[in-house]
Amino acid sequence: xxxxxxxxxxxxxxxxxxxxxxxxxxxxxxxxxxxxxxxxxxxxxxxxxxxxxxxxxxxxxxxxxxxxxxxxxxxxxxxxxxxxxxxxxxxxxxxxxxxxxxxxxxxxxxxxxxxxxxxxxxxxxxxxxxxxxxxxxxxxxxxxxxxxxxxxxxxxxxxxxxxxxxxxxxxxxxxxxxxxxxxxxxxxxxxxxxxxxxxxxxxxxxxxxxxxxxxxxxxxxxxxxxxxxxxxxxxxxxxxxxxxxxxxxxxxxxxxxxxxxxxxxxxxxxxxxxxxxxxxxxxxxxxxxxxxxxxxxxxxxxxxxxxxxxxxxxxxxxxxxxxxxxxxxxxxxxxxxxxxxxxxxxxxxxxxxxxxxxxxxxxxxxxxxxxxxxxxxxxxxxxxxxxxxxxxxxxxxxxxxxxxxxxxxxxxxxxxxxx
Amino acid sequence: xxxxxxxxxxxxxxxxxxxxxxxxxxxxxxxxxxxxxxxxxxxxxxxxxxxxxxxxxxxxxxxxxxxxxxxxxxxxxxxxxxxxxxxxxxxxxxxxxxxxxxxxxxxxxxxxxxxxxxxxxxxxxxxxxxxxxxxxxxxxxxxxxxxxxxxxxxxxxxxxxxxxxxxxxxxxxxxxxxxxxxxxxxxxxxxxxxxxxxxxxxxxxxxxxxxxxxxxxxxxxxxxxxxxxxxxxxxxxxxxxxxxxxxxxxxxxxxxxxxxxxxxxxxxxxxxxxxxxxxxxxxxxxxxxxxxxxxxxxxxxxxxxxxxxxxxxxxxxxxxxxxxxxxxxxxxxxxxxxxxxxxxxxxxxxxxxxxxxxxxxxxxx
Numbered sequence: 001x002x003x004x005x006x007x008x009x010x011x012x013x014x015x016x017x018x019x020x021x022x023x024x025x026x027x028x029x030x031x032x033x034x035x036x037x038x039x040x041x042x043x044x045x046x047x048x049x050x051x052x053x054x055x056x057x058x059x060x061x062x063x064x065x066x067x068x069x070x071x072x073x074x075x076x077x078x079x080x081x082x083x084x085x086x087x088x089x090x091x092x093x094x095x096x097x098x099x100x101x102x103x104x105x106x107x108x109x110x111x112x113x114x115x116x117x118x119x120x121x122x123x124x125x126x127x128x129x130x131x132x133x134x135x136x137x138x139x140x141x142x143x144x145x146x147x148x149x150x151x152x153x154x155x156x157x158x159x160x161x162x163x164x165x166x167x168x169x170x171x172x173x174x175x176x177x178x179x180x181x182x183x184x185x186x187x188x189x190x191x192x193x194x195x196x197x198x199x200x201x202x203x204x205x206x207x208x209x210x211x212x213x214x215x216x217x218x219x220x221x222x223x224x225x226x227x228x229x230x231x232x233x234x235x236x237x238x239x240x241x242x243x244x245x246x247x248x249x250x251x252x253x254x255x256x257x258x259x260x261x262x263x264x265x266x267x268x269x270x271x272x273x274x275x276x277x278x279x280x281x282x283x284x285x286x287x288x289x290x291x292x293x294x295x296x297x298x299x300x301x302x303x304x305x306x307x308x309x310x311x312x313x314x315x316x317x318x319x320x321x322x323x324x325x326x327x328x329x330x331x332x333x334x335x336x337x338x339x340x341x342x343x344x345x346x347x348x349x350x351x352x353x354x355x356x357x358x359x360x361x362x363x364x365x366x367x368x369x370x371x372x373x374x375x376x377x378x379x380x381x382x383x384x385x386x387x388x389x390x391x392x393x394x395x396x397x398x399x400x401x402x403x404x405x406x407x408x409x410x411x412x413x414x415x416x417x418x419x
Numbered sequence: 420x421x422x423x424x425x426x427x428x429x430x431x432x433x434x435x436x437x438x439x440x441x442x443x444x445x446x447x448x449x450x451x452x453x454x455x456x457x458x459x460x461x462x463x464x465x466x467x468x469x470x471x472x473x474x475x476x477x478x479x480x481x482x483x484x485x486x487x488x489x490x491x492x493x494x495x496x497x498x499x500x501x502x503x504x505x506x507x508x509x510x511x512x513x514x515x516x517x518x519x520x521x522x523x524x525x526x527x528x529x530x531x532x533x534x535x536x537x538x539x540x541x542x543x544x545x546x547x548x549x550x551x552x553x554x555x556x557x558x559x560x561x562x563x564x565x566x567x568x569x570x571x572x573x574x575x576x577x578x579x580x581x582x583x584x585x586x587x588x589x590x591x592x593x594x595x596x597x598x599x600x601x602x603x604x605x606x607x608x609x610x611x612x613x614x615x616x617x618x619x620x621x622x623x624x625x626x627x628x629x630x631x632x633x634x635x636x637x638x639x640x641x642x643x644x645x646x647x648x649x650x651x652x653x654x655x656x657x658x659x660x661x662x663x664x665x666x667x668x669x670x671x672x673x674x675x676x677x678x679x680x681x682x683x684x685x686x687x688x689x690x691x692x693x694x695x696x697x698x699x700x701x702x703x704x705x706x707x708x709x710x711x712x713x714x715x716x717x718x719x720x721x722x723x724x725x726x727x728x729x730x731x732x733x734x735x736x737x738x739x740x741x742x743x744x745x746x747x748x749x750x751x752x753x754x755x756x757x758x759x760x761x762x763x764x765x766x767x768x769x770x771x772x773x774x775x776x777x778x779x780x781x782x783x784x
Contacts, residue, residue: 003456003457006455006456006457006502006527007456009546009569010454010456012638012657013638013640013657013683013685013702014682014683014702
């Protein structure tokens with residue numbers, strides 16, 4: 001019974017959209033759309049040895065946020081809130097990220113917070129900003145994500161479970177390591193080693209091809225950082241502007257020789273699971289009416305997002321449940337979607353979700369995924385926005401979905417439209 | 420169009436106009452402040468006299484008014500559908516407040532219709548995706564028929580008191596028969612996809628020779644039963660087309676198509692005087708009078724260069740008899756006067772005007 005609902009209902013009747021819902025409705029442009037005007041990411045580099053191995057997460061974030069100001073040329077004072085998804089930082093990284101925003105050039109008046117929904121933190125950050133804008137709490141905001149797995153990955157990420165948690169079987173399952181439970185899931189759901197290796201090899205091949213063609217150029221913000229040469233021990237400044245996890249010439253056969261990592265007779269190994277990596281990504285969002293007022297070019301719009309829970313031991317099936325839910329929220333079907341960016345936590349779970357949902361392989365991760373260039377936990381959800389929107393724009397396609405599974409048994413998905 | 424009468428509704432944008440079924444000189448208008456987006460509503464009861472149109476009574480509601488219907492059992496009573504989901508029954512012989520209020524719909528109530536045969540019940544439809552059946556003497560509904568999507572309009576059949584139809588944003592017409600047992604389908608006996616073309620190997624042609632382009636789902640905003648042919652109804656909506664259907668053949672596609680409106684068709688009313696004539700009001704600011712062509716001999720379609728000469732899948736196109744373009748904003752309401760020579764119409768629009776005019780004035784030249 002809100003005035004806005006009545007207005008949009010009338011608008012739909014008028015816009016001549018001869019269509020009751022679905023894709024055509026998604027493509028309509030309205031002043032209250034939540035749009036993305038800049039989306040960017042740093043390069044993603046190998047944990048412990050890549051270009052960012054000595055760079056703090058907050059420094060990566062400061063670089064990405066400064067990149068947002070430089071590329072959008074927006075007055076930083078207009079940005080009212082920044083949400084940063086980050087998973088491993090002690091204390092949630094709240095202090096460092098506030099400091100990073102100040103370093104990047106945002107005034108004290110720009111609020112900052114961090115959040116942690118594990119592997120979907122970056123997406124959750126974007127969704128939170130979109131919802132704050134939609135609710136009228138802020139006008140302009142940045143959803144972001146960052147992770148330095150080089151510096152912050154390790155056993156300290158989870159504290160000991162209490163007896164109470166251990167006494168509840170499903171609760172105790174929440175701390176089963178992701179590799180172990182995915183191995184079990186692959187076995188239970190009959191996802192063969194060969195099919196996983198083929199999927200993983202395709203990810204490498206697609207990413208290598210995209211990198212060679214320069215398809216990541218638009219989304220990657222080059223960053224100058226300090227790097228300690230592991231051989232000579234000397235510290236020098238380098239510019240990191242490409243994903244260093246991507247390897248050319250990977251085939252299903254070459255992956256077939258790698259030993260399984262979690263069980264002797266297992267199927268999951270370093271070559272068909274996501275890489276441990278460092279990186280940051282950020283997305284500048286506002287209403288379409290605000291973008292027009294500020295002269296910001298629209299890259300795409302955020303439509304809706306879903307979040308679901310699944311059994312902790314089957315966390316890999318998260319996208320399988322989250323994607324249909326976001327379809328329900330938006331009134332579209334899988335045929336209306338041009339590109340799916342589904343995080344490749346493990347080839348096994350990504351492949352299972354895609355097969356179960358009946359998604360055509362050519363629509364999934366056309367520039368490769370986390371298996372090829374890495375999965376900096378908090379960064380991934382925000383990274384997918386850049387990867388998706390630039391690819392949709394380049395290919396003249398429109399509707400995209402980003403999705404990922406989430407540790408402890410959850411899934412998220414979001415629908416985006418490129419313009 | 421010399422003899423056009425006019426009434427202004429300052430500060431309120433009309434959503435519906437209805438002639439009294441008792442008097443040829445009385446009509447009522449449901450109107451809303453700020454185009455029904457936010458604000459209160461006002462019901463105008465108007466009298467036609469030698470001095471033009473006079474205001475007889477006005478009733479206020481706290482939220483917008485989207486539709487109204489005159490009671491069939493009491494000449495002084497009328498019912499409005501309100502933005503807060505309530506239905507309010509007003510009495511011209513009573514005070515300024517409603518004598519009954521029916522509050523069950525969870526979202527905007529958008530249409531009301533009184534049972535024209537038994538006269539002891541009325542129905543309402545709402546954006547909450549339900550149609551409800553009510554008795555004027557009971558505060559709670561007698562029955563709820565689930566539709567599932569925003570239901571813009573619900574009607575009783577004019578010849579059978581047990582048959583109810585509704586149209587909704589999912590592009591379907593639903594027919595309920597209250598004589599059937601309450602099964603899992605809640606009396607639903609037929610569901611007609613309004614956009615579906617007649618079955619056939621190829622897309623059908625219109626009788627004008629063009630390929631039928633209306634095979635895409637679109638919100639249906641209004642519908643009405645023919646007053647003479649008891650199985651025929653017409654729909655209008657966002658895709659700008661008016662279609663007629665025979666409810667006995669749910670999969671048969673439209674009987675006729677009436678193209679012409681340039682924006683969504685917001686209100687539709689069959690003539691009480693002729694079996695083939697109907698009037699429509701549209702967001703394109705016009706009110707049009709049509710014949711669905713059912714009184715004419717079937718025409719042979721002209722040979723079309725693109726058409727397959729074997730294509731027998733042809734939808735007749737009706738004829739636009741006249742166009743009234745005096746409204747300066749969305750035309751939202753139109754109704755036929757039951758009395759007199761036949762052909763008197765009242766129309767209302769967001770230009771805060773009610774116009775009363777003779778359709779025959781459109782037909783000349």
